[in-house]
Amino acid sequence: MHRRRRTALLLSAAIVAAAPLLTACGNDAHPGAAAVVGGQRITVSQLENRVDEVRAAQRAAVPDEAQYQQAIARTGSLTRDTLHGMVLDRVLQHAARDAGVTVTPREVQRMRSGLEEQAGGAKELKAAWLQQYGVPPQRLDENLRLQLEAQKLAESLGTDTSRPEFWRALSEAGKDLGVDLNPRYGTWDAEKSSRADARTPWVRDVTTTGTPQTA
Template identity: 30%
Template sequence: MGKAFGRPVRITAAALAAAGALAGCGGDRQVGTAALVGGDRITVTTLSQTVRDWRSQFAKDSVANQMRSNPNDPTGQIGADSGESDVRGALTLLVNFRVAARMARDQGVAVQESQTDAIVSLLDQRGGSGSFTLASGLPRERTRDVARFLATQQLVMRRFGADGNPQSPQTAQAGQNWNQLFRTTADRMHIKINPRYGTFDPARGDIGPVAYRLSSPETGVER
């Protein structure tokens, strides 16, 4: 994304480090829950509508399609590819937003609306903030959520010594610190993912494909 954010960190990096599929049985199951993030519930209805809106909008946005298909553009690294992976990518981002918000509170970082506005403006200069959001795997109405995430990343990395130069050792180290703090924060939030959407891959830091077993997949999230 250039000097505003630095290249060491992407929006899905270090996501959901403590999350995973819930393989057990019994307990207090919340049917209709896609994920639980620190007590905050993301419903299956919300996730499904988000993906439907995204697919409809993305199909009509040629700029977003170009961003997503260009391997040299950072947005090409964001979100998922197609089909079920679209759902996993969207859910990962919705969870990431909540983890970043908690991390900002823990660090005493207050993201002002003006700072979010500045990110939106910058994205508008680089192909359009709405198109960038679509390339990320979310519908246009999530643009400010994406911008707020990036503003949070920018502010926290500055605290870690990022100097605005994506090639500098200081920014690289700040990116590593961000990733580690993101994982630690996610771990404390006791994130739980509905197994129907896949399993957590600690090496990739996102939600991987469903690992089918002989028994039927669970349909709810256990606490």
């Protein structure tokens, strides 16, 4: 049986489990930091550079000014979304290492080749990942590695990335690392364990069959 659809999981759909990974921090404690993960800073400059990569890719993809402004409007929370993705990427890597999960370049290339075939070519895949997930072309392999790490981690836990067991593993990894988020880039409702201000596309369940789709 051929599966002709790829499912996409947005972090917002499972944020109740993932939210405890992050706590607020002030600029006085970590000047110049957008976040601190495991004692390592994600600087404001690093964050801005990542956002600029997406904006530059959007501009190249839609040279018409009106269409470009529409693309910006659709991704108005890009800075906060990007930061949360950068933080959770590090948390996932930590969880994957603890579980003995590794991803090889060959595995990434295999996934990319399969996705390119389904999308209709390399150019079409890059456009789809930019439009749907805010991933610029130069970050595509990095993002696919992230997806494979997430899938393999879930498999090692006997579950999938939509299940509480997966998110609990990330929560434990976040606690182990220690994660501070600069409130300038978002707030969290500690009582509800949910993000209060934005949706963050992050991890997707992907297979090498089907066509890119949003959740």
